[in-house]
Amino acid sequence: MSAKTKILTTLALLLTIAITLGACTPKVQLPILREAPDFTLTNQDGLEVRLSDFRGGKVVVMDFIYTSCPDVCGMLNHKLKIVHDKLEEGRKQDLVIISVSFDPVVDTPEVLKQYAIEEGFDIPGWQFLTGTEEQIRQVADDYGVVYELVVDHEHESDEEEHEHEGSQEPVRGFTHNIVVVLIDRDGMVRKTYGQTFSLETEMISDITSLLR
Numbered sequence: 781m782s783a784k785t786k787i788l789t790t791l792a793l794l795l796t797i798a799i800t801l802g803a804c805t806p807k808v809q810l811p812i813l814r815e816a817p818d819f820t821l822t823n824q825d826g827l828e829v830r831l832s833d834f835r836g837g838k839v840v841v842m843d844f845i846y847t848s849c850p851d852v853c854g855m856l857n858h859k860l861k862i863v864h865d866k867l868e869e870g871r872k873q874d875l876v877i878i879s880v881s882f883d884p885v886v887d888t889p890e891v892l893k894q895y896a897i898e899e900g901f902d903i904p905g906w907q908f909l910t911g912t913e914e915q916i917r918q919v920a921d922d923y924g925v926v927y928e929l930v931v932d933h934e935h936e937s938d939e940e941e942h943e944h945e946g947s948q949e950p951v952r953g954f955t956h957n958i959v960v961v962l963i964d965r966d967g968m969v970r971k972t973y974g975q976t977f978s979l980e981t982e983m984i985s986d987i988t989s990l991l992r
């Protein structure tokens with residue numbers, strides 16, 4: 781056998797081993813990053829929800845939003861809805877989606893409930909959570925979520941002020957980063973997603989790997 785043939789034979793052998801191994805191991809093997817910090821908040825039905833309640837059974841995907849966000853938060857939740865819809869029927873009940881609102885002043889349980897219904901997010905297992913400002917700030921800090929209330933007084937209209945009472949309201953919103961956390965059945969953080977992630981090739985296969 782020439783040196784070249786030997787190398788080619790070795791490569792072919794390695795490739796065969798790689799394919800064989802690839803076929804019988806899960807595609808994704810997410811590392812265990814840390815224990816998910818626990819919290820107790822209130823959901824859209826006014827019930828107390830503790831993150832650790834899901835330990836020992838459910839995979840949790842959690843994002844941080846506010847319902848009056850003009851763009852990003854709604855898009856993010858629509859992505860999570862797609863994830864839920866694409867899971868196999870038998871696995872859906874093992875996934876819990878948690879959306880923590882960092883706008884507790886506006887996002888009361890009633891507002892969260894209404895939002896969930898209007899946006900088509902009122903599916904079993906999806907928890908929309910709120911709490912006191914201190915509680916929310918603590919949870920956000922624990923998960924690396926940064927948000928800040930921005931009140932734009934420039935949009936207060938002097939002309940309309942006398943015509944419509946409501947027009948005196950300044951424009952209110954939040955600047956915030958995007959954090960989506962994936963927690964396994966044992967309450968361990970396995971991945972954190974930021975602004976950009978692929979649904980099909982990343983998040984869905986990550987979640988599926990944890991649901992096995």
Ligand SMILES: [Cu+2]
Nearest residue numbers: 846849852853
């Ligand atoms: Cu937003």
